[in-house]
Structure formats: C-alpha cells, structure tokens
Amino acid sequence: MDAAREVFARRGFGATLDEVAEFAGLGVGTVYRHFPNKSAVINALFEESVERIVELARTAAAAGDPWQGFVGFMVDVAELQTSDRGLRDLMLTAEGGCERSELLRDRLRPVLRPMVERAKAQGALRPDFSDQDFPVLQLMLSAAYEFTGIVAPEAWRRYLTLMIDALCTRREAPCPLPQPPLDEAGIEHAMRAWPTTKRL
Structure with missing residues (x-):
C-alpha cells in the first residue's frame, strides 16, 4: 500500500500494478495475491x-x-x-x-x-x-x-x-x-x- 500510494500520487490513474510492484521491489504476482486488479488498489486508497x-x-x-x-x-x-x-x-x-x-x-x-x-x-x-x-x-x-x-x-x-x-x-x-x-x-x-x- 505504501508503494501504491506513492506511485498513484505521482502518476494518477495512469499507473499500473507493474509499476507498483517495481517501486515496492516485488514481483507483480505478489501484488495480485493481495489485490485482484488495479480497481481494488484504487478502492483501498480511496x-x-x-x-x-x-x-x-x-x-x-x-x-x-x-x-x-x-x-x-x-x-x-x-x-x-x-x-x-x-x-x-x-x-x-x-x-x-x-x-x-x-x-x-x-x-x-x-x-x-x-x-x-x-x-x-x-x-x-x-x-x-x-x-x-x-x-x-x-x-x-x-x-x-x-x-x-x-x-x-x-x-x-x-x-x-x-x-x-x-x-x-x-x-x-x-x-x-x-x-x-x-x-x-x-x-x-x-x-x-x-x-x-x-x-x-
């Protein structure tokens, strides 16, 4: 969530979960185990x-x-x-x-x-x-x-x-x-x- 918060703050809705994973130093699969899609991340941030x-x-x-x-x-x-x-x-x-x-x-x-x-x-x-x-x-x-x-x-x-x-x-x-x-x-x-x- 810290990584998602930072990436979306910089890039807005144009950011991808790949970018979130890269910023967090994780594989994108780890992100998808916590959130099924970008909309779920946006909902949590909202x-x-x-x-x-x-x-x-x-x-x-x-x-x-x-x-x-x-x-x-x-x-x-x-x-x-x-x-x-x-x-x-x-x-x-x-x-x-x-x-x-x-x-x-x-x-x-x-x-x-x-x-x-x-x-x-x-x-x-x-x-x-x-x-x-x-x-x-x-x-x-x-x-x-x-x-x-x-x-x-x-x-x-x-x-x-x-x-x-x-x-x-x-x-x-x-x-x-x-x-x-x-x-x-x-x-x-x-x-x-x-x-x-x-x-x-």
Missing part, C-alpha cells in the same frame, strides 16, 4: 483518502475561530490535491467513479455543512455560500494547478488566496497574494503544455 479528508474537516470544524477553521480546511485539502495526482483523480474526475464521489460527499457533508454554517454565523463567510460550492471550488483550483504547475508549481496558492478573499465578508483590505502572477512567457508555456497535461 478509503484512506476519505478518512484523511474527513479527519481534516473534523479538526477544522472544531477550531475556536470558525473562519480560520474553514480557511485551514480549504488550504489543507488544496495541499493534498496538488501534491497527489491520484487523489485529484479520485476526487475530481469521472474516472474515479460516480459512486466514489458520492461516498466522499456523503461522508464529508455532515462535517462540512456545520463548519460552513458556523463561519457564516460568525459573519466572516459570505451568507450565500453553500457547502455544495466546495467541490466546484476545489475543481477550479485543481484546474488552475494543472495549468500553471509545469511553469510555477506554487502558483495555485495565489488563486486559492483570491478565492478565500472572495468568500470573506469582513476583511477591510485584501490579503497579500503569496505568489506572483505568471508572466507572458509563463502563460504561453503553460498554454502550449496544457493540452498534454490536462486531465479534467
């Missing part, structure tokens, strides 16, 4: 990912400052997604399976919805925001990472900050952006690479 994300949500929901808890959860999930291609595939693409996406939402909703309501009641989160907006924002951020990552791997933090500023109702001045914008050459490079790296 279960781990769901637990990890739900635990992050529980921690964020228990924060003393509801807004900071909400922001912390946004950042934590974004960091997971941008560092783990397999997790992005599991969470945000049809290849992960509608059932998996629904399971994640069903497990996350009872924690995420109160977190959102607390931040709204505090007056920090815009009142028209819904917990149903969260997966769309994550999809937007993941797309930004896919586009900019080959040129500026940390540029996604700029766009996350812009998102968070758009959601906050009580900030008098915008947060400083943690990364510079892509220059013209960077955008051109990203656009040339985008058709070959785009998977969403």
Whole structure:
C-alpha cells in the first residue's frame, strides 16, 4: 500500500500494478495475491483518502475561530490535491467513479455543512455560500494547478488566496497574494503544455 500510494500520487490513474510492484521491489504476482486488479488498489486508497479528508474537516470544524477553521480546511485539502495526482483523480474526475464521489460527499457533508454554517454565523463567510460550492471550488483550483504547475508549481496558492478573499465578508483590505502572477512567457508555456497535461 505504501508503494501504491506513492506511485498513484505521482502518476494518477495512469499507473499500473507493474509499476507498483517495481517501486515496492516485488514481483507483480505478489501484488495480485493481495489485490485482484488495479480497481481494488484504487478502492483501498480511496478509503484512506476519505478518512484523511474527513479527519481534516473534523479538526477544522472544531477550531475556536470558525473562519480560520474553514480557511485551514480549504488550504489543507488544496495541499493534498496538488501534491497527489491520484487523489485529484479520485476526487475530481469521472474516472474515479460516480459512486466514489458520492461516498466522499456523503461522508464529508455532515462535517462540512456545520463548519460552513458556523463561519457564516460568525459573519466572516459570505451568507450565500453553500457547502455544495466546495467541490466546484476545489475543481477550479485543481484546474488552475494543472495549468500553471509545469511553469510555477506554487502558483495555485495565489488563486486559492483570491478565492478565500472572495468568500470573506469582513476583511477591510485584501490579503497579500503569496505568489506572483505568471508572466507572458509563463502563460504561453503553460498554454502550449496544457493540452498534454490536462486531465479534467
């Protein structure tokens, strides 16, 4: 599982069980004795990912400052997604399976919805925001990472900050952006690479 986690984080759903076996220093037959096919490995990794994300949500929901808890959860999930291609595939693409996406939402909703309501009641989160907006924002951020990552791997933090500023109702001045914008050459490079790296 450690090998599978690492290989799928690097390669996403394009990885094979042969690659997992090679990374683990095992024969592929050993992998097949534990998992009948790649889908079984993905299911096991998905279960781990769901637990990890739900635990992050529980921690964020228990924060003393509801807004900071909400922001912390946004950042934590974004960091997971941008560092783990397999997790992005599991969470945000049809290849992960509608059932998996629904399971994640069903497990996350009872924690995420109160977190959102607390931040709204505090007056920090815009009142028209819904917990149903969260997966769309994550999809937007993941797309930004896919586009900019080959040129500026940390540029996604700029766009996350812009998102968070758009959601906050009580900030008098915008947060400083943690990364510079892509220059013209960077955008051109990203656009040339985008058709070959785009998977969403």
